[in-house]
Amino acid sequence: MCASLVSAGVPVLLLAQVPSSPQEMYGAWCASCHAQDGTGQVAMKTITVEPMDFTDCAVTTPEPDGDWELVIAGGGPVAGLSSQMPGYGDALTAEQIHALVGYVRTFCSEPGWPIGNVNFSRPIFTEKAFPENEVVVLPSVSHGDEGDGASVRLKTVYERRVGTRGHVELGLPLQSVGRAGERAAGLGDVSVAVKYVLHANRASTRIVSGGFEVQTPTGSEARGVGGGTTVLEPYVSAGFAVRDFIVQTQLRVEVPMGDRGGDTEVVYLTRTGALAAAWGVRIPVVNRQRQHTQWVGYLLWEYRDPVRAVP
Amino acid sequence: MGVSRSGARGALTLLLCGVGWLVGASAAWAQDGVIGGRITTLAPASAEPLTVTINQDVCGQTVPDESVLVGPDGGLANAVITVVGLVPVAAASPIVVTNDGCRFVPRVQVSRPGAQVDLTSADDVLHTSHAYAEDGRSLFNVAIPMAGLTITRALTARGVVRLVCDTHTWMRGFVVAAVDRAVVSAADGSFTIDGVPPGTYELRFWHERLQAGTQTVTVAAGGVADVTVDMREP
Numbered sequence: 299m300c301a302s303l304v305s306a307g308v309p310v311l312l313l314a315q316v317p318s319s320p321q322e323m324y325g326a327w328c329a330s331c332h333a334q335d336g337t338g339q340v341a342m343k344t345i346t347v348e349p350m351d352f353t354d355c356a357v358t359t360p361e362p363d364g365d366w367e368l369v370i371a372g373g374g375p376v377a378g379l380s381s382q383m384p385g386y387g388d389a390l391t392a393e394q395i396h397a398l399v400g401y402v403r404t405f406c407s408e409p410g411w412p413i414g415n416v417n418f419s420r421p422i423f424t425e426k427a428f429p430e431n432e433v434v435v436l437p438s439v440s441h442g443d444e445g446d447g448a449s450v451r452l453k454t455v456y457e458r459r460v461g462t463r464g465h466v467e468l469g470l471p472l473q474s475v476g477r478a479g480e481r482a483a484g485l486g487d488v489s490v491a492v493k494y495v496l497h498a499n500r501a502s503t504r505i506v507s508g509g510f511e512v513q514t515p516t517g518s519e520a521r522g523v524g525g526g527t528t529v530l531e532p533y534v535s536a537g538f539a540v541r542d543f544i545v546q547t548q549l550r551v552e553v554p555m556g557d558r559g560g561d562t563e564v565v566y567l568t569r570t571g572a573l574a575a576a577w578g579v580r581i582p583v584v585n586r587q588r589q590h591t592q593w594v595g596y597l598l599w600e601y602r603d604p605v606r607a608v609p
Numbered sequence: 610m611g612v613s614r615s616g617a618r619g620a621l622t623l624l625l626c627g628v629g630w631l632v633g634a635s636a637a638w639a640q641d642g643v644i645g646g647r648i649t650t651l652a653p654a655s656a657e658p659l660t661v662t663i664n665q666d667v668c669g670q671t672v673p674d675e676s677v678l679v680g681p682d683g684g685l686a687n688a689v690i691t692v693v694g695l696v697p698v699a700a701a702s703p704i705v706v707t708n709d710g711c712r713f714v715p716r717v718q719v720s721r722p723g724a725q726v727d728l729t730s731a732d733d734v735l736h737t738s739h740a741y742a743e744d745g746r747s748l749f750n751v752a753i754p755m756a757g758l759t760i761t762r763a764l765t766a767r768g769v770v771r772l773v774c775d776t777h778t779w780m781r782g783f784v785v786a787a788v789d790r791a792v793v794s795a796a797d798g799s800f801t802i803d804g805v806p807p808g809t810y811e812l813r814f815w816h817e818r819l820q821a822g823t824q825t826v827t828v829a830a831g832g833v834a835d836v837t838v839d840m841r842e843p
Contacts, residue, residue, distance in 0.1 A: 316755055326735060326754065327735050327752065327754045330663060330735065330776055331775075331776075342662050342663055344662075344663065344775060344776055344777070344778050345775050373749075373750050373751075374750075375747065381739065381747035381750050382739070382750070382775045383750070384737040384739065384750040384751055384752040384775065385749075385750060385751055385752060386752045386754070388751060388758075388760040389751075389752055389753060389754050389755065389758055389760070390754070
């Protein structure tokens with residue numbers, strides 16, 4: 299695939315005729331479908347699908363620039379959108395496409411919406427700082443004490459954005475626990491949480507959010523599928539982009555209202571609990587030419603707490 | 610300056626080989642025949658121009674409706690004639706589709722699956738070249754926002770590939786990606802397929818609006834098989 303500005307019998311366009319500013323480019327090349335004001339409502343429709351409303355901040359802010367640039371360059375199908383969105387990658391430079399994305403962002407006039415450039419990939423265990431509209435299924439498997447079987451938990455989290463920076467979520471864990479040769483299964487402790495973006499800088503390199511999660515004792519402690527007490531968990535999550543690296547971190551405090559053990563998400567490699575590992579795989583379902591399977595994971599050593607008790 | 614005896618003998622050998630190749634080639638051509646003829650129709654030609662709804666400054670107020678182009682004596686242009694089982698004589702060369710006057714030019718072409726198509730524009734306005742396979746799959750959709758730009762894509766389907774411009778909804782173009790030999794009828798409906806080895810062949814006919822049944826034709830060694838086909842509204 300290639301493109302050139304030279305072809306026999308076809309005059310080369312004078313550079314003066316090419317729109318230069320992002321606003322001019324948008325007006326010449328995007329407005330016929332997306333409308334001059336970004337609403338997608340044009341007097342003379344030429345396409346059969348409904349274009350995105352760029353003035354809807356909930357639509358235009360959550361994704362990073364890279365996703366928008368990919369669609370402009372490769373066309374709608376690269377992101378599962380309509381094929382009636384053509385690809386401009388052979389016609390425009392990367393700088394022009396980046397400038398167009400910047401211009402499209404200006405249609406969201408409501409202040410406060412964090413831009414998707416700080417919508418970093420979800421880490422395995424730390425809570426991401428960016429608010430989301432999504433459903434997450436979190437499986438985890440851990441061994442038990444000697445004589446006990448493995449514990450399996452499948453937690454489904456429903457997340458919903460509220461306003462420009464807010465986020466609420468509901469977590470429903472289904473658990474199967476082996477204990478002394480017997481197995482118990484059922485609904486574990488249901489959790490509810492709120493999160494709010496405290497800071498997202500204009501350069502889209504850092505984001506800080508504060509949140510509060512409550513775990514309710516809906517599970518049966520006697521059967522081993524619940525903690526038996528309410529747990530309050532205030533936390534602060536942050537994400538930073540430093541060149542090609544992204545650092546995400548979380549400070550979380552668990553405050554049990556009664557007597558209860560702690561963390562249950564980590565797979566402990568040692569009986570002391572000082573060494574933990576996490577791993578996973580991201581398998582792309584669409585656009586497999588551009589996206590590849592990723593194996594992710596970490597090894598965690600709590601060097602200041604080598605004798606931590608097994609949960 | 611003279612020529613050595615060995616050098617002269619080498620030159621003579623080359624000359625004899627050249628003559629022998631020419632004789633062999635002409636003998637092969639003498640065996641091949643030609644399928645020629647005309648595509649006609651009684652269907653009326655598209656008469657009413659199409660109203661331009663956008664970018665009138667570049668496209669004008671109307672553009673001609675080229676869906677059925679009929680000559681004075683009923684000759685039908687832009688019909689595709691395919692000789693089933695006749696392998697194309699040469700590798701497919703790239704074809705060019707030009708967005709010109711808010712029309713695809715040429716409107717109908719033949720090519721081969723996998724062949725290269727160069728998409729270009731002579732219009733100083735945004736065009737898109739959106740290709741669809743016969744089953745409705747979108748093959749590619751490229752924006753050509755400026756005149757003079759050429760973008761290359763491959764024909765990744767076989768059969769009739771339909772080109773539309775999502776900005777100018779009246780624009781239509783067709784590329785028939787044929788495995789077999791195929792040609793497009795001229796403005797007067799005539800067509801010629803040469804280099805056809807003797808034998809009996811099935812001919813198939815395609816037109817964007819009209820249709821005709823298949824025909825069987827026998828080509829004699831060095832002969833011309835004349836075919837006249839009337840295409841009608843379905």
